[in-house]
Amino acid sequence: MEAPGACLVYSIEKVALVIAAAPTTQADTIDAAMMRRCLQLSEQSVAAGERPFGAVLAAGPVVVAAAGNRVEMDRDVTRHAEVVALAEAQRLLGKKDLSGHTLYSIVEPCAMCSFAIRECGIQRVIYALGSPVMGGASRWDVLTDPGLSTSMPQVFGDPPEILGGLLAAEAADVWRKWNPLFWYFIKRKGYLVLPRHEASPRPTSKERTWLSLARGLLPGKASRSQTRKRYFQRT
Numbered sequence: 001m002e003a004p005g006a007c008l009v010y011s012i013e014k015v016a017l018v019i020a021a022a023p024t025t026q027a028d029t030i031d032a033a034m035m036r037r038c039l040q041l042s043e044q045s046v047a048a049g050e051r052p053f054g055a056v057l058a059a060g061p062v063v064v065a066a067a068g069n070r071v072e073m074d075r076d077v078t079r080h081a082e083v084v085a086l087a088e089a090q091r092l093l094g095k096k097d098l099s100g101h102t103l104y105s106i107v108e109p110c111a112m113c114s115f116a117i118r119e120c121g122i123q124r125v126i127y128a129l130g131s132p133v134m135g136g137a138s139r140w141d142v143l144t145d146p147g148l149s150t151s152m153p154q155v156f157g158d159p160p161e162i163l164g165g166l167l168a169a170e171a172a173d174v175w176r177k178w179n180p181l182f183w184y185f186i187k188r189k190g191y192l193v194l195p196r197h198e199a200s201p202r203p204t205s206k207e208r209t210w211l212s213l214a215r216g217l218l219p220g221k222a223s224r225s226q227t228r229k230r231y232f233q234r235t
Contacts, residue, residue, distance in 0.1 A: 030061050031126055034104040035167045038128070041068045041081065042106045042174050048073065052178045055081035056104040057089045057122075064101065065089035081105065082113040086120055097121055099157060106171045107192060108135035108164060114142035118149070121157030127164050128171030130193045137162055165195035 034056050041054025045068030053069040065088035070079035082105050090096055099121035103109070108127045109117060114136025117125060125143060136142040148156040172194055176183045186192050 030058075031102075031104070031163070031166060033061075034058050034063070034102070035106075035126065035128060036170075037063065037066060038104050038106045039167065039170055039174055041066055042171075045069050045081070046178050052106065052174050053081040054106050055085040057085045057098065058102050058104065059100065065092060078112065080110065080113050082109050083116055086116055090120070099123060102126060103160075106174065107131055108137060109143070110134045111136045111140040111142050114140070117160065118142065118156045122160050124161045124163070126162075126166055128166055128168045129175075130164050130168075130195075131191065132193060133189075133191050137164075168194040 037056050038054040041056070042052035043054075045054060046052050048068065049072050050069040051071075054067070056066040057064045065085045067081050067084035067088060069081045070084050071077055073079075082103060085103070086098065089098055089101070097120065100123050101120075102124040103117060103122050103126070105113075105125070105127045107129045108131040109125065110131065111134065117136070125137075130138050132138050134140075137144050142148070143162060144159050146159055149158045172183070172192075175186070175192070
C-alpha cells in the first residue's frame with residue numbers, strides 16, 4: 001500500500017486473475033479481478049485521506065489506467081476516481097476515444113462521471129454498489145439514454161453495457177471499515193445499496209456499541225435511559 005498522500009494514479013499493467021470463488025467464464029474472472037483492484041484502490045484512497053472510491057479502465061485483462069479519488073489532494077470536487085482514470089487513459093493512449101474499453105468502479109458512477117463516460121465511448125461499465133440518489137444509471141438517465149448518441153453522435157458514444165452489484169458485499173465492507181457510523185447512515189438513507197440478494201457486512205461488537213450510542217443522539221430518537229430520565233424529572 002502506498003504511503004498516505006501518494007499519487008493514486010496507475011498506468012498500464014496486467015492484473016493477476018486471483019479470486020476467491022471461481023466464476024464460470026474468463027470474462028467473469030477478468031471482471032472480478034478488476035473489481036478487486038478497485039477495492040484495493042479504495043482502501044488506498046482512505047489511507048491518503050480520501051473517501052473510499054476507486055476506478056479501473058481496462059482493455060480485456062490489461063489495466064490502462066487506475067485511480068482513487070483525488071478530491072482532497074487536488075482540492076477539486078471534480079476529481080472523482082472515474083474521471084481521473086479516464087483522463088489518465090486518454091493521456092497515455094494519446095486519444096479521447098476509449099471505445100472498446102471497460103470502466104470498473106466500486107460505486108455506480110455519478111451523473112458527472114457518466115457524461116464523461118459517454119463522451120469517451122466506453123463499451124462496458126461495471127460497479128459494485130448502486131447509487132440510487134446520484135447514480136448515472138439508477139437515478140439519472142445518462143449511461144442508458146440512447147438519445148444522447150442518436151441526437152449528438154459526434155459527441156456521445158452508444159449506451160454502454162452495464163453490470164451492477166459485482167463484489168458488492170466486499171465493497172460494502174470497505175466502506176464499513178472506513179467509517180462504521182457513516183456507513184450505517186448511508187445505508188439507512190439508501191445512498192448506496194447492495195443487490196437485494198446480498199447481505200450487508202455485519203458490524204462488530206464495538207461498532208454495534210457506537211451505533212447504539214449514535215441512535216440515541218438522533219433528533220426525535222431519544223434513548224430509553226433519556227426517556228426515563230425526562231419522565232422522572234416531570235413527576
